[in-house]
Each structure stands twice: as C-alpha cells, then as structure tokens.
Amino acid sequence: MVKSYRGVQEEKPVVIETQRISVKDYMSTHLITFHPDQSIMEVVQELLTHRISGAPVVNSMGELVGVISEGDCLKEVVKGKYHNxxxxxxxxxxxxxxxxxxxxPEMNVFEAARMFLEMKIRRxxxxxxxxxxxxxxxxKDVMRAVQNLKTENWH
Incomplete structure (x- = not known):
C-alpha cells in the first residue's frame, strides 16, 4: 500500500466558464421606425435608403403597434397595378x-434562433x-452572436 506524503487532498470543484448570450447583447437599438399614418411610398423610400427589409411601427406614444416589411409594401404595388x-x-x-x-431582451440567442427557424420570421x-x-x-444578429462565441460552454 502506498501512502501519499501530502495527506488527504480536497478536490477543487471544476469551474466551467460559461458565456452569457442574451438577445440584448446583440440586438440593434438604433432603429428606423414608422408611424401607422405614414404613406407606403415613404416606407419604400426609407427601406431602400437604409437597405433594410422592414421595421417596427410605433404609435405617437412610442408603443409597438405592428411591423411593416417589403412584402407588405408590395401589396400596395399590386393594388395600384390592379386599379391602374x-x-x-x-x-x-x-x-x-x-x-x-x-x-x-434576456432571452437566450439560441432560443431566438429556434424561433426564427420555426416561425420563418426575419426579425x-x-x-x-x-x-x-x-x-x-x-x-444576421444571431449569426453575429454565434460567430463571436468561444467553441465551448454555451448557455
């Protein structure tokens, strides 16, 4: 029997460093927003100018009331064509x-990614x-988050 000269050793817990990857850390905060009474033509101009595919719609109190997208704008194009x-x-x-x-904002980025895949929504x-x-x-924000992660210990 071999005895250790160091005596009984206390096992040190293994500390695994995890990375916090919340939506708030990767979301865009400087947003282009629209008002419900704006014209579709204004929206089209802004979407093209800023190279975005859609944006939130807020009321006069700054509350979210909807989202407008390129596809939504196309409805007006089709309507105009129909009525010449x-x-x-x-x-x-x-x-x-x-x-x-x-x-x-505290939602995990991976949960947001799952929602993107399941709901087929762009933002x-x-x-x-x-x-x-x-x-x-x-x-794209989610892909940027994943690109910045270390290869281990996601949570």
Missing part, C-alpha cells in the same frame, strides 16, 4: 402586420418589462 393607378398612397396601418411576435422586436420597444433582433 401608379401612385402608392396607401397607409402603413392598412398593410402592416399587427399580430407581432415580441421577445424579451423580432425586443420589448422591455414595461412593453416599450428597445430594439430588434434579426437573423
């Missing part, structure tokens, strides 16, 4: 999506505990 009218004078409120899935508005719009996360 070249103008796009429709309003955002007539074409925006109002049943919007919202997420919390989620991020609301705080008081229901205020504080940001937006897109699929």
């Amino acid at each position: 009218l070249p103008s796009m004078c429709g309003k955002v409120k007539d074409h925006m999506a109002t049943n919007v899935v919202r997420i919390h 989620f508005p991020v609301l705080d505990d008081h229901g205020r719009l504080i940001g937006q996360i897109s699929q």
